[in-house]
Structure formats: structure tokens, C-alpha cells
Amino acid sequence: MARAGRRPGPTETREEILAAARRLFAEQGYDGATIRGIAAEAGVNAALLHHYFGTKQQLFVAAMNLPVNPAEELPRLLATPDEQTGERVVRLFLSVWGDARARAPFLALLRSIADNEQAATMIREFLTSAVLSRIAEDRSVPPLRAAAAAAQLVGLVMLRYVLEIPPLATATDDEIVALVAPAIQYYLSP
Structure with a gap:
């Protein structure tokens, strides 16, 4: 003992x-x-x-040395009026991924989950229980819609910050928000 x-x-x-x-x-x-x-x-x-x-x-x-703690960020995100959720989510993603120091642990995590099934399982379980299910429940949407919003955001950060595909890599945050926030809003609206 x-x-x-x-x-x-x-x-x-x-x-x-x-x-x-x-x-x-x-x-x-x-x-x-x-x-x-x-x-x-x-x-x-x-x-x-x-x-x-x-x-x-x-x-x-x-x-996991994550630069963002969902336990701190989710309540702030979910406290916004429903019609502002898409914009707040996209801005949060852009702020975290836009900071090179904050991005480094996420990149390491992405590499590990791509190569290691145990790491993928660990992250999948964490995201499902600590993030996606909470968002789906709070916004009264099916879990599939919360997962689809996450897929859209992961694709965005992969192209913008990992592969650095122009013009996504060179667009301003406001341009990205204007394009992507409506889709995230759609996924997270009942």
C-alpha cells in the first residue's frame, strides 16, 4: 500500500x-x-x-504536455451564445495552432498516433469522453456532428500548419474564421 x-x-x-x-x-x-x-x-x-x-x-x-486544457477551455467555449459557437471554436483552434510553441506538442502527438495504435486509442478515448461528448451533450447535437466538426478542424490545421498549403497557410485568421466558422456552427447547432 x-x-x-x-x-x-x-x-x-x-x-x-x-x-x-x-x-x-x-x-x-x-x-x-x-x-x-x-x-x-x-x-x-x-x-x-x-x-x-x-x-x-x-x-x-x-x-501529454498539451498546451490547452479542455477542462478550462470547454466551459468558456460552451458559455457563449449558441450562435457564436462556430466562430469561438475556430478562433480557439487558430490561436492554439498559430503559436509555434503550443503547436509542437500537438505535432508530436499527431506523429505518435499515426504510428502507434496504443497512442491512437488513448487520444481517441480522451477526445471522445473529455471533449466531443461534452460538446455534443451541451449543444444537444448527435455525437456524429461533434466528431464531424472536429474532423473539419483537424483537416484545417493539417493543411494550414503542418503541410502549409497556400493560400490556407497565408490567409489571415479572420479570413479562415469567415470561411470555416459557418460549417462548424452548422455541425454544432441542433
Whole structure:
């Protein structure tokens, strides 16, 4: 049984927890990995994970080094009036992907899910439960429509930021929003 409280001595505990989380998320997927299992793998009490990271979703975001935490961004996105959802979603995507430092972890993640079925499963489970299902429920749309909106956005960022296809790569954010937001709005409107 893991000891309660902090370990004595230098505190590498946070990094050990993150390393354990990465291993278990990779081996068991997002749904399969548990806070208790990760705590046991790191040799700490589950309460310490909650102290450092809060929720399983926040631990996942930290372990994967994601520049955006859906637990923070989704409530802000979903608090907007329904008719502004498409524009807010597209602007959020463009702001995250437009920042080269924020883009780097996403690019690494895309590469890993393309080459590794375990990584793909982990990300699929996380996106489905932490993002897409919440958006679909909040906006009263079928999950297929939330997934279609995500597909449109992933295609956009692939062409704009990864492949850098002109004129998408050179268009202003406002031009992209004007073109893409209506489609996202359609997907996310009941």
C-alpha cells in the first residue's frame, strides 16, 4: 500500500507521477488507466495525484504536455451564445495552432498516433469522453456532428500548419474564421 503524504527528501515526485501516467495511459488507454493505478505505479497515494493535478483529465493534459486544457477551455467555449459557437471554436483552434510553441506538442502527438495504435486509442478515448461528448451533450447535437466538426478542424490545421498549403497557410485568421466558422456552427447547432 502506498504511503500517505509527501515523500521525504528532494521532490521528484511530480515527474515520477507524470512518467507513471504516461506509461499507464499508453498501455491501458485513457479509459483504462485509473488514478489509483497511476498512484500505485508511482508509489504514492492517490490523494497526492489529486493534490498535484486535480482530476484524471488534468493529469492526462500534464502527462501529454498539451498546451490547452479542455477542462478550462470547454466551459468558456460552451458559455457563449449558441450562435457564436462556430466562430469561438475556430478562433480557439487558430490561436492554439498559430503559436509555434503550443503547436509542437500537438505535432508530436499527431506523429505518435499515426504510428502507434496504443497512442491512437488513448487520444481517441480522451477526445471522445473529455471533449466531443461534452460538446455534443451541451449543444444537444448527435455525437456524429461533434466528431464531424472536429474532423473539419483537424483537416484545417493539417493543411494550414503542418503541410502549409497556400493560400490556407497565408490567409489571415479572420479570413479562415469567415470561411470555416459557418460549417462548424452548422455541425454544432441542433
